[in-house]
Amino acid sequence: MAFDLRVERRIGGRTIAVAFASEGGLTALFGPSGSGKTSILNMVAGLLRPDKGHITAGDTVLFDSAAGIDIAARHRRSGYVFQDNRLFPHLRVRDNLLYGWRAAPTGERWIDVDEASRFLGIGHLLDRWPRTLSGGEAQRVAIGRALLCAPRFLLMDEPLASLDRARREEILPVIERLRDELRVPILYVSHDRDEVARLATTVVPIE
């Protein structure tokens, strides 16, 4: 079991509710903009607290309102790739990549900077400042930073949304290789039907 979720959260005037369980691979939360997909990722990451429900990733219970379990965001080890990449502007690419790696327990790390750089093709960018990167480069660095924090799973929030067509074709194979070669469970948010059809192992429609 990769993800097992049943959560409810009131935001503004409406309730975001979702329940699903998925096996490994890439689980796509698919639905229109504004349907609360990002809120669901934030709940899995521990940035947004559900009103009730439970969240399990792999064999780890991250949240369970009935049992009073709520693991802090920094202990959940989720590799979160944000839509707006959120690279730290005052750190060079190398220090961005190492940010989570330094905090990760030594025995839990499963990739190092060299491997991640090779995998993502960002070895030549290590000494650059984030603001000098193109959109595609920044998104690959953001994926690398997430991989290097020794994550149990990845959360990807529309990682292709801010990129043009050519750049998308640059990132799509990377995501496929994350899914197939590294075999890390991915919870993926998208509103793009083609993207979901190409990437998803399991599709969860969000109304």
Next chain:
Amino acid sequence: MALSPEEWSVIALSLKVSVVAVIACMPVAFALAWVLARGRSAALVLVDALVHLPLVLPPVVTGWLLLLAFGTNGPAGRWFADTLGVTFMFRWTGAALAAAIMALPLMVRTMRLSIEAVDRRLEQAARTLGASPARVFATITLPLALPGLLAGMVLGFARSLGEFGATITFVSNIPGETQTLPIAIYSALQVPGGETVVTRLSLIAVGLSLAALVVSEVLVRRSGHGKGSHGL
């Protein structure tokens, strides 16, 4: 123009008073700026108003309130004398205290704005990467807010150099002890034929204030250089 030993001592005293005022004020100003930027309590409106009070009160009132609180028989004055052995009356430490109180609103305002300008989403990202609250503060919030914090310090320093009303009310005008640059200029104006001294000291005041503003600007630019912190 060569300065007389008296003029040098006025400048040295002014610098000492302002440096001590800013250093002593810094932790208090930062804590207040942090609480005002990040806190949610409704009582913060009152804190904000109190912090800004020295900016709008007549300085002579601030000086008188300092006399009441930090004078020999004032509650705060007695506490400082008993526990730290520091007294303020007619001493340069009192001038530093008055300068610190008058610089506080400027420093808090500048620092608060720079803390508010830090993108909270970057702090969230750091948390998901496993950073403890202390590490998020030290590696994300503080470096991103740093240009504004330094600018606040330099502005506070420049404000301290110019402090006059509260200081002369609180600790009077004692050459070599509480006679800072503006007070020395005021004294020289009272003396017939003091115009040359006034001119020289005023030029120095203009020079020091300009230098402080330039340093503040350079610090801000250097902190932002190559790091894109203004590009956010």
